Amino acid sequence: MSSSIHVLNTSLGGGLRPPSEPPPGIAPAKPALEAEHLSRGARIIRFVRRQPTLVVGVVVLAIIALGGAFAPVWWTGDPLEMRPIERLTSPVAGHWFGTDNFGRDVYTRTIYGTRVSLIVGATVSILGLLIGTTLGLVIGFYRRLDAVMMRVMDGLMAIPAILLALALMALMKTSVRNVIIALVIPEIPRVIRVVRASVLSLREHTMVEGARALGARTPRILMFYILPALAAPLIVQATYICASAILFEAYLSFLGAGTPPHIPSWGNIMAEGKTYVQLAFWIILFPGLFLALTVLAINLVGDGLRETLDVR
Amino acid sequence: MFPEILRRLVATIPVMGVVAIAVFALLHVTPGDPAVIIAGDYATSEDIAKIRAKLGLDQPFLTQVGIWLGRIVRGDLGTSIYSGLPVATLIGQRAEATIALTLFAMVISVSVAVPLGVLAAWKKGSLVDRAVMVFAVSGFSMPTFWLGFVLVYIFAVSFHWLPVQGFSPIERGFWPFLRHLILPAVTLSLVYMALIARMTRASMLGVLNEDYIRTAFAKGLAPRWVLVRHALKNASLPIVTIIGIGFALLIGGAVVTESVFALPGLGRLTVDAIIRRDYPVIQGVILVVSGVYVLINLVVDLLYVVLDPRIKY
Numbered sequence: 001m002s003s004s005i006h007v008l009n010t011s012l013g014g015g016l017r018p019p020s021e022p023p024p025g026i027a028p029a030k031p032a033l034e035a036e037h038l039s040r041g042a043r044i045i046r047f048v049r050r051q052p053t054l055v056v057g058v059v060v061l062a063i064i065a066l067g068g069a070f071a072p073v074w075w076t077g078d079p080l081e082m083r084p085i086e087r088l089t090s091p092v093a094g095h096w097f098g099t100d101n102f103g104r105d106v107y108t109r110t111i112y113g114t115r116v117s118l119i120v121g122a123t124v125s126i127l128g129l130l131i132g133t134t135l136g137l138v139i140g141f142y143r144r145l146d147a148v149m150m151r152v153m154d155g156l157m158a159i160p161a162i163l164l165a166l167a168l169m170a171l172m173k174t175s176v177r178n179v180i181i182a183l184v185i186p187e188i189p190r191v192i193r194v195v196r197a198s199v200l201s202l203r204e205h206t207m208v209e210g211a212r213a214l215g216a217r218t219p220r221i222l223m224f225y226i227l228p229a230l231a232a233p234l235i236v237q238a239t240y241i242c243a244s245a246i247l248f249e250a251y252l253s254f255l256g257a258g259t260p261p262h263i264p265s266w267g268n269i270m271a272e273g274k275t276y277v278q279l280a281f282w283i284i285l286f287p288g289l290f291l292a293l294t295v296l297a298i299n300l301v302g303d304g305l306r307e308t309l310d311v312r
Numbered sequence: 313m314f315p316e317i318l319r320r321l322v323a324t325i326p327v328m329g330v331v332a333i334a335v336f337a338l339l340h341v342t343p344g345d346p347a348v349i350i351a352g353d354y355a356t357s358e359d360i361a362k363i364r365a366k367l368g369l370d371q372p373f374l375t376q377v378g379i380w381l382g383r384i385v386r387g388d389l390g391t392s393i394y395s396g397l398p399v400a401t402l403i404g405q406r407a408e409a410t411i412a413l414t415l416f417a418m419v420i421s422v423s424v425a426v427p428l429g430v431l432a433a434w435k436k437g438s439l440v441d442r443a444v445m446v447f448a449v450s451g452f453s454m455p456t457f458w459l460g461f462v463l464v465y466i467f468a469v470s471f472h473w474l475p476v477q478g479f480s481p482i483e484r485g486f487w488p489f490l491r492h493l494i495l496p497a498v499t500l501s502l503v504y505m506a507l508i509a510r511m512t513r514a515s516m517l518g519v520l521n522e523d524y525i526r527t528a529f530a531k532g533l534a535p536r537w538v539l540v541r542h543a544l545k546n547a548s549l550p551i552v553t554i555i556g557i558g559f560a561l562l563i564g565g566a567v568v569t570e571s572v573f574a575l576p577g578l579g580r581l582t583v584d585a586i587i588r589r590d591y592p593v594i595q596g597v598i599l600v601v602s603g604v605y606v607l608i609n610l611v612v613d614l615l616y617v618v619l620d621p622r623i624k625y
Binding site for chain 1: 328449
């Protein structure tokens with residue numbers, strides 16, 4: 001390892017990714033089909049037994065996603081409705097999570113907040129993956145570009161992600177779209193690094209040589225030989241990006257530089273509650289629990305996928 | 313060794329150059345006119361023109377970059393739009409709280425996480441191991457500021473053991489200084505602790521299978537001795553690396569933690585600057601923090617020689 005700046009592929013909230021270059025991601029040969037006769041139910045049970053982390057993560061995440069998607073169904077009210085008379089009510093039958101300083105129902109707002117978090121998390125990870133993979137493939141394959149671009153990436157990764165996102169938000173108006181932009185940009189160099197490392201090792205692989213000999217051009221080689229081998233590590237990476245994007249969105253909103261205040265996002269709800277820690281702790285407690293649970297579920301999915309897909 | 317240190321120091325210059333240019337280029341790549349956004353909703357066209365001139369946005373891009381880099385080399389980080397004070401002065405005023413907070417958090421995390429990781433690896437598959445792994449995954453998933461509020465609620469609001477918020481400079485006595493830092497440092501250390509514990513465990517697991525560990529146990533050495541002197545020493549490279557890399561997490565967390573505990577540090581300076589759209593201050597903080605980060609990782613690189621005599625520069 002030449003310099004540790006070269007291995008900055010960790011990001012906040014993401015699970016620990018090994019500092020070494022990731023493997024080409026070629027799955028090992030599958031063991032012989034020993035259990036072909038098992039019933040479907042038995043196979044599901046076996047899968048759950050073998051991959052408890054993955055299954056728990058997926059189930060929890062699915063419940064949270066359903067909660068957010070069908071928010072009006074779950075005995076919620078209007079997330080923006082203010083009832084000044086009921087302000088700062090502690091959790092009771094009508095207000096399970098209490099109310100905030102405008103008398104808005106914290107339960108309703110928390111359930112609706114799921115939407116913002118999941119949308120930001122999903123969009124950031126998909127965009128980061130698409131842009132990062134495209135750039136990584138190109139940079140990794142053209143040697144001349146590589147040397148210069150990797151220096152640039154080193155520099156970009158020396159800026160702590162949250163600071164870069166904050167700086168971007170300082171220059172843009174607060175909106176969900178801009179939060180997504182501010183969170184995608186710091187992730188791109190990290191994706192590029194992973195992709196490029198794999199491309200470098202795969203470029204010399206015999207199959208690429210063979211394809212070249214058969215007259216395949218570079219774009220074809222990138223699409224059909226390199227990209228499929230990258231799928232597994234990238235899927236795992238995407239889950240970690242998703243987890244950290246959800247955390248970062250909450251950080252930005254909490255600091256007043258995230259989603260606009262009128263949108264009920266978990267970070268915004270907690271930001272409004274910070275003045276009332278001593279009086280109305282529930283305003284912070286419940287959205288935070290949902291946030292932690294969501295991020296935990298996604299991290300578990302990531303860890304589970306890493307095991308299942310055998311990504312180092 | 314010395315020429316190598318020098319060579320490495322020189323090698324950080326292009327990295328820092330990229331940081332400087334990137335931070336500056338953000339003004340141009342973000343959608344919309346930054347001068348208009350910085351000036352705010354009620355600005356007159358005169359105000360906007362003034363800000364544009366101040367940020368150098370009225371000149372061609374390459375000239376701007378040249379002027380900006382030239383100023384940085386001379387140690388001039390510009391002046392704050394809001395207060396008119398030099399950015400370097402503002403950063404100097406706020407450095408103490410952040411340094412104290414991050415150092416304290418670093419000490420707590422390393423001294424808790426490394427033993428936890430060693431223990432988990434030694435008792436692999438046991439209840440202790442699982443508990444450490446659960447702790448590590450939850451540590452990654454916990455929002456820093458939320459954890460801060462939970463700790464404040466328990467230890468400050470409910471039990472009155474520690475102060476809710478605020479900072480007491482070290483000149484005013486060590487005990488008040490420490491009391492104000494305990495909760496923030498514990499809050500901040502959790503993510504970092506999770507990261508280090510997980511890496512320590514993974515690295516130790518790799519080493520514990522080695523022949524020389526079996527030999528050490530076979531000749532009757534006490535487990536503690538084997539684990540620390542034989543295993544941990546050889547497993548230390550990845551751990552030290554992750555301590556360096558994870559510093560980015562620590563700094564990011566400090567921004568949020570300072571905001572929760574009202575500590576007058578660089579994080580608060582940044583957040584205030586963002587609300588006031590005081591971009592020169594943000595630029596300055598990013599440059600300084602990234603510089604420290606690059607230097608820390610340089611030190612980590614040089615530590616390899618000390619930890620592993622096989623590595624020679």
